[in-house]
Amino acid sequence: xxxxxxxxxxxxxxxxxxxxxxxxxxxxxxxxxxxxxxxxxxxxxxxxxxxxxxxxxxxxxxxxxxxxxxxxxxxxxxxxxxxxxxxxxxxxxxxxxxxxxxxxxxxxxxxxxxxxxxxxxxxxxxxxxxxxxxxxxxxxxxxxxxxxxxxxxxxxxxxxxxxx
Numbered sequence: 001x002x003x004x005x006x007x008x009x010x011x012x013x014x015x016x017x018x019x020x021x022x023x024x025x026x027x028x029x030x031x032x033x034x035x036x037x038x039x040x041x042x043x044x045x046x047x048x049x050x051x052x053x054x055x056x057x058x059x060x061x062x063x064x065x066x067x068x069x070x071x072x073x074x075x076x077x078x079x080x081x082x083x084x085x086x087x088x089x090x091x092x093x094x095x096x097x098x099x100x101x102x103x104x105x106x107x108x109x110x111x112x113x114x115x116x117x118x119x120x121x122x123x124x125x126x127x128x129x130x131x132x133x134x135x136x137x138x139x140x141x142x143x144x145x146x147x148x149x150x151x152x153x154x155x156x157x158x159x160x161x162x163x164x
Contacts, residue, residue: 001038001135002064003102004029004077005118005127009048009057012084012096018058019043019162021084025097026062028080032073035066041130043162049124054094058162061102061130070104074114077101102127106141117141122150125157 006029012021022043030037041061048054068076077099084097100118107116121127122140128151131138138147 001106001138002035002066002068002073002104003131003135003138004062004064005059005098005100005102005121005130006062007046007057007059007098007100007126008084008096009055010094010096018055021097022058022060025080025084025099026060028083029062029064029077029099032064032068032076034068035064038063038065039134041133044126044130045160045162046126047158048092048094049126049157050092052092052094056158057126059126059130059159061127061134063134067105070101070107070109070114070116071112073101073104100127102131103138103141108141123154125151125154125159128154129159 006022006025008018008021026040043058043060046057046059081097081099086097101114102118102121104116109116128147132147
């Protein structure tokens, strides 16, 4: 199982809303050669973490199936981000698109990039809530806890369904 988090909080190409960018990015991720699309979560509106004076994010999760090297998947995702005018400035900066590998077939590795599973996935409702939608039986490869347990243990974080 391959889980990729999708997020955006700045207007994208041609003024696309963050949700439109996320939807277009999900379509692009579905097109990665050699991978099979399984599911896409609903979209969620979330506050920036850490708290910042920037717009809310649109977040979701895509579930895929297949075999791909971590470096290859990372490169494909970064290519997609670049197509959406992603710029990398400071950590946690607002962005037109963010694609993160959350889990890649249970691989555990600390180096090189990408670190797997994503090192902060278990701390973020904006990752775990949409992950629950597409993979309710998922267990964190390192901590061995279920997604429901991880969600229940989080401090309060603003996350609501994206209505429009």
